[in-house]
Amino acid sequence: MCGRYFLDTLPELLAGQFRVHKYPVYSASYNIAPTQPALIVRRHDDDNEWAWVRWGLVPHWAKDASIGAKMINARGETVAEKPAFRGAFRYRRCIVPASGFYEWRTQAGGKQPFAIVPTDAACFGFAGLWEHWTAPDGSVLETSSVLTTSPNELMATIHDRMPVILDPTDYQTWMQATPTDASALIRPFPAERMRAYAVNKAVGNVRNNSVELTAPIESIG
DNA sequence: CCAGACGTTGTT
DNA sequence: GTCTGG
DNA sequence: CCAGACGTTGTT
DNA sequence: GTCTGG
Numbered sequence: 001m002c003g004r005y006f007l008d009t010l011p012e013l014l015a016g017q018f019r020v021h022k023y024p025v026y027s028a029s030y031n032i033a034p035t036q037p038a039l040i041v042r043r044h045d046d047d048n049e050w051a052w053v054r055w056g057l058v059p060h061w062a063k064d065a066s067i068g069a070k071m072i073n074a075r076g077e078t079v080a081e082k083p084a085f086r087g088a089f090r091y092r093r094c095i096v097p098a099s100g101f102y103e104w105r106t107q108a109g110g111k112q113p114f115a116i117v118p119t120d121a122a123c124f125g126f127a128g129l130w131e132h133w134t135a136p137d138g139s140v141l142e143t144s145s146v147l148t149t150s151p152n153e154l155m156a157t158i159h160d161r162m163p164v165i166l167d168p169t170d171y172q173t174w175m176q177a178t179p180t181d182a183s184a185l186i187r188p189f190p191a192e193r194m195r196a197y198a199v200n201k202a203v204g205n206v207r208n209n210s211v212e213l214t215a216p217i218e219s220i221g
Numbered sequence: 222c223c224a225g226a227c228g229t230t231g232t233t
Numbered sequence: 234g235t236c237t238g239g
Numbered sequence: 240c241c242a243g244a245c246g247t248t249g250t251t
Numbered sequence: 252g253t254c255t256g257g
Contacts, residue, residue, distance in 0.1 A: 057228095083227045
């Protein structure tokens with residue numbers, strides 16, 4: 001699955017990789033967590049645009065926004081049918097840029113966190129969905145979710161799920177094609193194109209925007 | 222018909 | 234142990 | 240995902 | 252909003 005990630009790629013590289021004609025404005029974070037603001041790419045007026053949305057999709061019919069905390073991931077196998085996601089899957093697919101993501105391996109003695117990064121690009125692009133929700137007071141909240149799929153050979157050594165990662169050549173298909181064509185992109189990303197590093201210390205809570213990535217104990221892949 | 226859910230993950 | 238908040 | 244909390248009372 | 256369970 002994907003419950004925590006980081007983003008420290010330079011804005012000009014992000015704009016280039018995701019084909020947005022503006023630079024995103026943000027500061028690097030090594031601790032992007034559910035319910036926190038996430039940078040996404042989506043279609044708007046026949047163009048790609050950046051948007052900040054809250055991670056954790058709140059369906060339009062929700063009575064309050066708290067349900068979003070549970071909707072941080074959508075299973076790729078069922079996203080087209082589930083009431084909470086199908087509308088967003090049909091009409092509001094987006095991409096979530098991530099310099100890398102964390103995954104925890106349960107093992108004797110506790111959980112070992114790993115940071116997984118791309119080997120051939122500045123950034124991963126997660127397949128995502130976004131949604132808008134109108135609060136009782138009339139204010140609008142935009143939210144997002146990250147699709148998951150079965151793990152590749154590398155990720156299987158850590159966990160039994162992984163985020164859906166798109167090849168850059170598929171970005172526009174994901175956002176613009178029919179749901180049927182988009183569905184074909186829901187699959188494990190090649191293990192040869194990523195590398196996992198054991199992280200020295202647990203990520204910690206959201207207020208602690210730091211993690212040691214510089215001295216891997218162990219690398220895989 | 223109404224009431225209640227609507228999701229994912231992990232788990233010795 | 235399980236839920237909530239970030 | 241992890242960190243941190245985890246309650247009761249009384250109320251026309 | 253829409254489906255499922257009772």
